[in-house]
Amino acid sequence: xxxxxxxxxxxxxxxxxxxxxxxxxxxxxxxxxxxxxxxxxxxxxxxxxxxxxxxxxxxxxxxxxxxxxxxxxxxxxxxxxxxxxxxxxxxxxxxxxxxxxxxxxxxxxxxxxxxxxxxxxxxxxxxxxxxxxxxxxxxxxxxxxxxxxxxxxxxxxxxxxxxxxxxxxxxxxxxxxxxxxxxxxxxxxxxxxxxxxxxxxxxxxxxxxxxxxxxxxxxxxxxxxxxxxxxxxxxxxxxxxxxxxxxxxxxxxxxxxxxxxxxxxxxxxxxxxxxxxxxxxxxxxxxxxxxxxxxxxxxxxxxxxxxxxxxxxxxxxx
Amino acid sequence: xxxxxxxxxxxxxxxxxxxxxxxxxxxxxxxxxxxxxxxxxxxxxxxxxxxxxxxxxxxxxxxxxxxxxxxxxxxxxxxxxxxxxxxxxxxxxxxxxxxxxxxxxxxxxxxxxxxxxxxxxxxxxxxxxxxxxxxxxxxxxxxxxxxxxxxxxxxxxxxxxxxxxxxxxxxxxxxxxxxxxxxxxxxxxxxxxxxxxxxxxxxxxxxxxxxxxxxxxxxxxxxxxxxxxxxxxxxxxxxxxxxxxxxxxxxxxxxxxxxxxxxxxxxxxxxxxxxxxxxxxxxxxxxxxxxxxxxxxxxxxxxxxxxxxxxxxxxxxx
Numbered sequence: 001x002x003x004x005x006x007x008x009x010x011x012x013x014x015x016x017x018x019x020x021x022x023x024x025x026x027x028x029x030x031x032x033x034x035x036x037x038x039x040x041x042x043x044x045x046x047x048x049x050x051x052x053x054x055x056x057x058x059x060x061x062x063x064x065x066x067x068x069x070x071x072x073x074x075x076x077x078x079x080x081x082x083x084x085x086x087x088x089x090x091x092x093x094x095x096x097x098x099x100x101x102x103x104x105x106x107x108x109x110x111x112x113x114x115x116x117x118x119x120x121x122x123x124x125x126x127x128x129x130x131x132x133x134x135x136x137x138x139x140x141x142x143x144x145x146x147x148x149x150x151x152x153x154x155x156x157x158x159x160x161x162x163x164x165x166x167x168x169x170x171x172x173x174x175x176x177x178x179x180x181x182x183x184x185x186x187x188x189x190x191x192x193x194x195x196x197x198x199x200x201x202x203x204x205x206x207x208x209x210x211x212x213x214x215x216x217x218x219x220x221x222x223x224x225x226x227x228x229x230x231x232x233x234x235x236x237x238x239x240x241x242x243x244x245x246x247x248x249x250x251x252x253x254x255x256x257x258x259x260x261x262x263x264x265x266x267x268x269x270x271x272x273x274x275x276x277x278x279x280x281x282x283x284x285x286x287x288x289x290x291x292x293x294x295x296x297x298x299x300x301x302x303x304x305x306x307x308x309x310x311x312x313x314x315x316x317x318x
Numbered sequence: 319x320x321x322x323x324x325x326x327x328x329x330x331x332x333x334x335x336x337x338x339x340x341x342x343x344x345x346x347x348x349x350x351x352x353x354x355x356x357x358x359x360x361x362x363x364x365x366x367x368x369x370x371x372x373x374x375x376x377x378x379x380x381x382x383x384x385x386x387x388x389x390x391x392x393x394x395x396x397x398x399x400x401x402x403x404x405x406x407x408x409x410x411x412x413x414x415x416x417x418x419x420x421x422x423x424x425x426x427x428x429x430x431x432x433x434x435x436x437x438x439x440x441x442x443x444x445x446x447x448x449x450x451x452x453x454x455x456x457x458x459x460x461x462x463x464x465x466x467x468x469x470x471x472x473x474x475x476x477x478x479x480x481x482x483x484x485x486x487x488x489x490x491x492x493x494x495x496x497x498x499x500x501x502x503x504x505x506x507x508x509x510x511x512x513x514x515x516x517x518x519x520x521x522x523x524x525x526x527x528x529x530x531x532x533x534x535x536x537x538x539x540x541x542x543x544x545x546x547x548x549x550x551x552x553x554x555x556x557x558x559x560x561x562x563x564x565x566x567x568x569x570x571x572x573x574x575x576x577x578x579x580x581x582x583x584x585x586x587x588x589x590x591x592x593x594x595x596x597x598x599x600x601x602x603x604x605x606x607x608x609x610x611x612x613x614x615x616x617x618x619x620x621x622x623x624x625x626x627x628x629x630x631x632x633x634x635x636x
Contacts, residue, residue, distance in 0.1 A: 158477060159504070160504040160508060160509065161501060164501065166491035166492070166494045166495050169487045169488065169491035170488060170491050172477075172487050173484035173488050173491075174484070176483070176484045176487070177484050183478060183479055183480040186477070187478065187588075190478060191559075192563060192564075193563055193565065194565045195566070198526070201523070202520070202523045202524060205523070206520060208516070241509075245509050245510060245511055246510075246511060246512075246513055247510055247511065247512045270505075
């Protein structure tokens with residue numbers, strides 16, 4: 001059943017013993033949403049506990065400070081920022097068919113919960129959690145403010161993406177006034193890279209090659225490069241957008257070698273060129289601006305096939 | 319004489335024939351401030367023309383669209399975002415002692431103008447220009463909104479620096495509602511690098527060396543590296559902050575070789591270590607978080623001297 005945040009707030013105020021689920025490979029928005037809601041519920045004297053298939057990455061630990069673990073059997077299960085139960089991850093899958101409430105901003109939400117509140121105009125689920133906590137009549141302290149700010153800034157790429165709305169900016173301003181250390185949060189989220197990431201980036205930048213009169217750039221990441229640099233999964237974030245950051249590049253390609261020797265191809269488009277259509281030629285898909293597919297062969301063979309498809313889409317010589 | 323924005327607005331509404339001066343090496347804030355004010359004055363039917371010692375970089379051209387050149391003798395000279403007449407640049411120096419109004423957000427402003435409005439709490443001078451235009455009772459159109467947004471986002475590093483206040487965020491939100499294309503502006507300002515910059519960054523990252531148990535990192539840029547990569551002055555922006563982006567680095571050092579073979583040293587600090595005090599040992603200075611000095615010698619000699627000073631400041635072995 002579709003519900004409003006007001007209805008959710010009324011329900012939450014009456015109920016107790018909440019499990020709050022975040023999606024696997026957790027990001028700032030799902031953790032921020034969960035932690036903010038958990039804190040608000042505890043401030044009302046209720047028992048509430050966050051759960052996630054994956055451990056929360058170290059850089060998000062400040063969102064969880066002081067949230068001691070509580071052990072109890074749940075009466076209410078809430079999913080935050082989760083569009084589909086597939087995203088719960090294996091160890092949380094047992095909750096898939098018993099989720100009472102879902103608070104989410106993904107337009108693709110499949111309405112798996114008994115009650116759902118979905119607002120695709122929200123840049124981040126924490127924007128919805130902010131309204132929810134206001135409706136619950138809980139005072140927003142500095143820890144809650146940091147959770148809400150974090151969700152907004154991480155989901156908007158520090159207010160850079162098209163999803164950031166005037167409302168996003170205004171809620172962020174409110175959270176700063178309530179104690180969110182915006183500059184510190186943004187430095188950790190956007191201006192900090194691990195030594196391993198640095199080493200990997202050095203190697204990846206050295207592979208950058210240009211095609212189509214500079215409108216296409218391609219990079220690759222081999223398993224050897226990952227191993228030599230000591231990079232983990234966290235360190236791969238955003239690598240695929242490096243090529244299209246170069247002036248004049250309209251389509252960026254990243255090829256990442258997988259364990260079986262095949263390549264995972266990521267295509268990013270700045271322009272009217274449809275990345276999804278390019279990837280569809282190789283059995284992949286995605287969005288117009290970001291899509292992917294998988295190919296086998298040598299680096300040179302694979303790159304040549306993808307670049308050929310890009311050239312055709314751009315209407316340019318290779 | 320110190321004045322309020324209200325007084326400035328009253329004066330501007332009565333006067334005519336304005337020259338608006340931006341500082342040399344113009345950035346988004348001085349150009350955005352000048353262009354917003356120029357547009358507002360023209361909307362009141364007045365003659366107004368922007369001037370700057372340097373040409374405005376191509377990436378800021380959208381701020382100037384439709385602002386055809388007007389030729390006239392000035393009756394009022396306004397300096398925007400200029401703390402000191404030294405920053406006018408040679409070709410504008412003839413105006414240094416006849417500036418009628420100065421609108422600026424630098425606390426270091428030396429009050430060189432007949433009338434000045436200085437607000438160090440503003441993250442960008444465009445925040446002040448916004449209030450000024452409101453006081454002038456001029457409707458803010460989408461072009462003016464883009465000028466104001468641009469000054470705020472560039473001076474706050476896309477809302478990342480500590481100078482960004484809730485007010486900065488709220489004005490940005492207002493400007494988006496009035497037509498500023500925030501995501502496009504931020505992509506151009508923060509997610510686009512020239513091929514030359516990319517080539518330079520590759521070379522510079524290869525020079526990165528770590529000291530003081532990873533708390534200090536140093537890079538260098540030689541004239542040869544600049545030449546080989548084809549980089550211009552624009553392409554040097556922000557290079558000095560690359561070292562301190564690495565996890566664990568508290569003090570970052572960049573050494574840039576100058577025409578005379580000496581090195582310009584930039585020290586950036588994330589922590590309580592005072593960059594200004596480090597540079598003062600070599601006759602330089604600056605702020606606690608960002609300072610500079612100049613040294614002569616070989617790369618190795620110069621780096622060793624600076625790293626030694628950093629190590630001492632950090633209380634770490636080299």
